Amino acid sequence: MKNSINDMALFIKIVENGSLTRTAIALDMSLSAVSRHLKELEQRLDVCLIIRHAQQFKMTNEGTIYYQNAKAIMKSIDELEEEVRGKGVLRGxxxxxxxxxxxxxxxxxxxxxxxxxxxxxxxxxxxxxxxxxxxxxxxxxxxxxxxxxxxxxxxxxxxxxxxxxxxxxxxxxxxxxxxxxxxxxxxxxxxxxxxxxxxxxxxxxxxxxxxxxxxxxxxxxxxxxxxxxxxxxxxxxxxxxxxxxxxxxxxxxxxxxxxxxxxxxxxxxxxxxxxxxxxxxxxxxxxxxxxxxxxxx
CATH class of the missing domain: 3.40.190.290 (D-Maltodextrin-Binding Protein; domain 2)
Known part of the structure; x- marks a missing residue:
């Protein structure tokens, strides 16, 4: 479960940064590590999430579905932690x-x-x-x-x-x-x-x-x-x-x-x-x- 959440968070960053290189820089990771995590995620799901070539970086239909749902899940996790941590104090x-x-x-x-x-x-x-x-x-x-x-x-x-x-x-x-x-x-x-x-x-x-x-x-x-x-x-x-x-x-x-x-x-x-x-x-x-x-x- 922990790996799944981390993979979701990383995939969201990749999509929103628009490239693996920019994501690696933003997260202070090596480009090879970002690429490896994305490849392992696609292998686990048995789908291609992002088409990536020298001149192309584009989400597939499956990638779009995964991104939208991952975004919603991460938002729910953030809100849950915020509510529990707040103990009655409204934040956000x-x-x-x-x-x-x-x-x-x-x-x-x-x-x-x-x-x-x-x-x-x-x-x-x-x-x-x-x-x-x-x-x-x-x-x-x-x-x-x-x-x-x-x-x-x-x-x-x-x-x-x-x-x-x-x-x-x-x-x-x-x-x-x-x-x-x-x-x-x-x-x-x-x-x-x-x-x-x-x-x-x-x-x-x-x-x-x-x-x-x-x-x-x-x-x-x-x-x-x-x-x-x-x-x-x-x-x-x-x-x-x-x-x-x-x-x-x-x-x-x-x-x-x-x-x-x-x-x-x-x-x-x-x-x-x-x-x-x-x-x-x-x-x-x-x-x-x-x-x-x-x-x-």
Missing amino acids: NLKISTTHGFGKKHMAPLLAKFSKMHPELRISLSLLNNLSFMGDSIDIALMVNPPKNDNYVMDVVLKDNYVIVASPDYLQRTPEINTPSDLLKHHCLCLNNDRIIMNKWSFYLDGYENNVQVQPYLLTDSGETLRDWALAGEGVAYKLSWDLVDDINTGRLIQCLPHLKTEQLELCIVYRKQRNQPARIREMIKFLKANILNSLS
Whole structure:
């Protein structure tokens, strides 16, 4: 078993260095020793893992499979040793991703608080205007209505509805909004996510759906920019309420058609299905579930 683990570690180094010579230099080994270990590994597995000639260094299909699985195994070993050695102290790297507006306003303060609780943990927050998938380097993502994927767990932490809002100044100088069809007379501020213009605004009354196809006056892929335009009196915005609670409560924005039910979306904590989830990921998920709702109030 020990030799197998050492062989995996060496093979990973060979692949990532891109040559036997560079690997030998990096590990302070002789080139012949590196070559011998690789040859013995291939003989034991009875496959060729790397095609190596004077002008060629390329993994075979079997080599790619071995590398990917060896990488995962070595990562699990590192995480196990880290967790046991830590005895309750969270260490290592934790990468989290979410949308720009939600991350800046709600996630950043929560992660700062969690970091103070676990000072030996290195937390990285990646903010994107649109987050429609979870990259391989991300440990946890906060996503709205994530696409179904059997390789991931998707825990719903919040359900939120869209609201129609505009500034008092804008509403004073434009026609009244009493029905969804009145929106067709207004400057409508729309999101443009993944090249899809979100200009179909949905309402529900007496169990029936009423969709209004508005004409975009201004388009953006940023929820923050959409809010800024609404505050500046540029038009009417259709946006999830969690970003607008303070603006509505203070009167900076007025909710239009509040008696009508609108489309509802789910905010999910997304993470990979994994038998032995590292403690830092488990604890962060637990922390987010306990604190996200409070951060929105």
